Amino acid sequence: MMSVPLIAAINISKSFGSHQVLRSVSFEVAQGEALCILGPSGSGKSTLLRCLNMLERPDEGAVFLGGDLMGYRSHGRGIRELHDKTESMQRQRLGMVFQQFNLFPHMTVLENLVEGPVRVQKRGRVQARTEALALLDRVGLAEKANSFPSQLSGGQQQRVAIARALAMRPEALLFDEPTSALDPEMVNEVLQVIRELVRDGMTSIIVTHEVGFAREVCDRFLFMEDGVLVEDGPVSVLNQQAAHARTRDFLAKVL
Numbered sequence: 293m294m295s296v297p298l299i300a301a302i303n304i305s306k307s308f309g310s311h312q313v314l315r316s317v318s319f320e321v322a323q324g325e326a327l328c329i330l331g332p333s334g335s336g337k338s339t340l341l342r343c344l345n346m347l348e349r350p351d352e353g354a355v356f357l358g359g360d361l362m363g364y365r366s367h368g369r370g371i372r373e374l375h376d377k378t379e380s381m382q383r384q385r386l387g388m389v390f391q392q393f394n395l396f397p398h399m400t401v402l403e404n405l406v407e408g409p410v411r412v413q414k415r416g417r418v419q420a421r422t423e424a425l426a427l428l429d430r431v432g433l434a435e436k437a438n439s440f441p442s443q444l445s446g447g448q449q450q451r452v453a454i455a456r457a458l459a460m461r462p463e464a465l466l467f468d469e470p471t472s473a474l475d476p477e478m479v480n481e482v483l484q485v486i487r488e489l490v491r492d493g494m495t496s497i498i499v500t501h502e503v504g505f506a507r508e509v510c511d512r513f514l515f516m517e518d519g520v521l522v523e524d525g526p527v528s529v530l531n532q533q534a535a536h537a538r539t540r541d542f543l544a545k546v547l
Contacts, residue, residue: 296359298323298464298495299386303353304343306336306519313339315519316353321464321497326490328506328527329499331516332542337499340516341466344497345386346379357385358463384412387462391469393449395441401428401452402437405459413460420459427455431485447478451485464495471502483509503530503546515539 297320306314314336321327329337342348344355346363355362363379364371374382395404405424409415428434431451441449450470457465467486471479483505490496490509500506506513507530515523515536523536532543 295322297321297356298325298358299344299497300356301340301344301353302356304340304350304355305352306339306343306348306350313519314343314350317516317519317521318353319514319521319524321495324493324495325512326496326498326510327512327514328510329497329514329516330501330503330506330530330539330542331514331522335516336519337516338468341388341468341497341499344466345383345388347383347388349373357382380412384460385463387457387460387465389450389454389457389465389467389470391472393441393446393453393473395449395452395456397441400438400440401433401444404441404452405456408456408460424455424459427458428452430458430488431455432481445478446474447481450474450478450482454482454485454489458489464497465489467496467498467500469499469501471500501546503543506530515542517542 299321302318304314304317317340331337339348343350349363362382363374365374399407402424405427406417406420409420410417425434425437428437431454433448433451436444436448471482474482483502487509498510507527510527513525513527513530514521517538523534523539525535530543532540532547534540534543
């Protein structure tokens with residue numbers, strides 16, 4: 293019996309007004325797999341991530357997480373949108389790390405990690421604090437627990453954002469260009485944390501322009517252009533030997 297993929301996107305389409313951003317995109321991600329999404333700016337990569345965890349609801353198609361339909365429930369012979377609270381609970385199964393760090397500026401680093409598990413998941417504060425401290429140690433920031441975000445570098449803030457996503461115990465992590473807002477010297481400290489998470493078996497989908505990093509860390513890549521999934525293949529071909537001419541042209545410009 294074949295195992296159910298952890299994440300399955302089926303014919304995802306999304307428009308904003310008259311502009312169609314995604315056009316019938318389908319792919320699967322297995323438990324423990326690391327997938328990178330490449331493509332030029334405006335190709336729909338970030339919108340696709342947001343559709344996976346229902347931050348943007350697809351106009352057409354469906355997303356399944358561990359076999360469960362995201363954003364909807366069965367109702368008679370059809371389906372009905374989930375209530376906001378139920379959808380929020382479902383969305384917690386996919387952690388999201390954004391380009392901007394989105395930390396609460398009035399809270400310490402530790403408080404940023406504890407807030408979600410306590411307020412949203414109703415976990416005990418002592419346990420949440422213990423887990424948060426362990427996560428800060430995991431991303432190399434244990435000594436910054438009582439600092440405020442404004443006292444951290446951009447790379448440190450993004451590592452805190454990753455730890456905060458992990459604090460919610462997600463089944464997979466979605467990274468939306470996690471290094472694009474960082475100065476070049478801070479990029480590697482964030483990429484190293486992601487390397488270690490992937491090495492430890494965290495299912496990950498990473499939108500990135502760091503092709504060398506993608507080739508090193510990920511199992512597969514998707515190449516997108518104009519909202520279309522052009523190519524889905526192993527990262528071993530990310531050396532201008534990709535199957536599709538448009539993918540090769542893109543790689544020639546960024547490698």
